[in-house]
Amino acid sequence: MMDDEELLELVELEIRDLLNRYDFPGDDTPIVRVSGLKALEGDPEYEQSVINLVDAMDEWIPIPPRATELPFLMPIEDVFGIKGRGTVVTGRVERGTIKVGEPVEIIRFGDTRATVATGLEMFHKQLDETVAGDAVGVLLRGVDRDEVERGQVLVKPGSMRxxxxxxxxxxxxxxxxxxxxxxxxxxxxxxxxxxxxxxxxxxxxxxxxxxxxxxxxxxxxxxxxxxxxxxxxxxxxxxxxxxxxxxxxxxxxxxxxWQERTPISDRSSPCSAATAGNVTTRP
Missing domain, CATH: 2.40.30.10 (Translation factors)
Structure with missing residues (x-):
């Protein structure tokens, strides 16, 4: 552990300079000196320093906004078959919310598959609802393991194509x-x-x-x-x-x-237009 006070102050100055260089408030940002090892060994000073670090993080690091008002979307990262229960897809919810019992669609490579979310789990904890930003497993009703794969997406029915x-x-x-x-x-x-x-x-x-x-x-x-x-x-x-x-x-x-997409056929879904650009679909 570094215990040279002058060297510690020099490192702190270098950190503040680096923050300022990249347009962060380096002069105002709190820098907390912490030793996890000393805290685990029971040193009261460093036990308190860990608490001070967490408090500083809570105060200075903003909670990222979660897009909970948008239609549900979760890219599928992995798929598991659970004997006696069904198929579970895992991923991070990109936007929106979903509750147990709600209908969902799997957008596959060429078609869609309607199903229902019959269970939600995050870190071995059963949930009634999950929101944007959560890494979850979703149990799907009536879906076989070979009907879904990584790269497909789970969405609110009718919200995407x-x-x-x-x-x-x-x-x-x-x-x-x-x-x-x-x-x-x-x-x-x-x-x-x-x-x-x-x-x-x-x-x-x-x-x-x-x-x-x-x-x-x-x-x-x-x-x-x-x-x-x-x-x-x-x-x-x-x-x-x-x-x-x-x-x-x-x-x-x-x-x-993608700078923009503008529908050019009756089968295209709604879009937001800002600059010239077109997207066509071919299911």
Missing amino acids: PYTKAKAEVYVLSRDEGGRHTPFFSGYKPQFYIRTSDITGSIGLPEGVEMVMPGDNVQMDIELMSPVPLESGMRFRHPGGRPHRGVRRDNRGDGLA
Whole structure:
């Protein structure tokens, strides 16, 4: 354990300087000196320091807002069959709420499957209701283990539908930014990581654009081999986990961004329009 007071003060100054450099209130942020080992050994000073740390976190770290007012959506991360009970899907609730006994839909790769949530569990605790942000297991009525898989989504009935085509305006990260080293061309077929799914898709470049270099901004058409639920502004990643960043969205290098979707057929679902862009569906 570091016990040099001058060195501790120097480290604290460096931490505050780093926070200020990235536009955090470094001069005002509390820095609590803690030793978990000493606290476990029963040292009263460090036992209190752990309490002080938790109090500071409660005061300074805001609770992220949860999108509880939106329709229920949970990307499926894993699937389990429980003998005598049925099939359980697990994941983190992205938005909305769900209660035991409520109907849900599984949006699969090409169709939907109606069912009912007959049980909810989080960390071995049975729940009556779960909300956005919770990591839960959902027991589904009448669904066989082989009818559902990772990458599909569980939603409020009628709230979403799958798409195969989208138009995206993107910025491609350069090599110095941790992105691509080489250009790509129209017809390029990467893997797209959308929520928990891994889908092959084809990229079409606009007329007059022969190739896209790292560091370019470009609008492109994307056609996926299997339909998946898409929404305005959602993020995804390009093959190999190489980060891309969508323009006009705060993606923090996390992925390409769908800038907009506008229905162009009677079978398209509602959308939010802000800039030019179209999505077609092909169930």
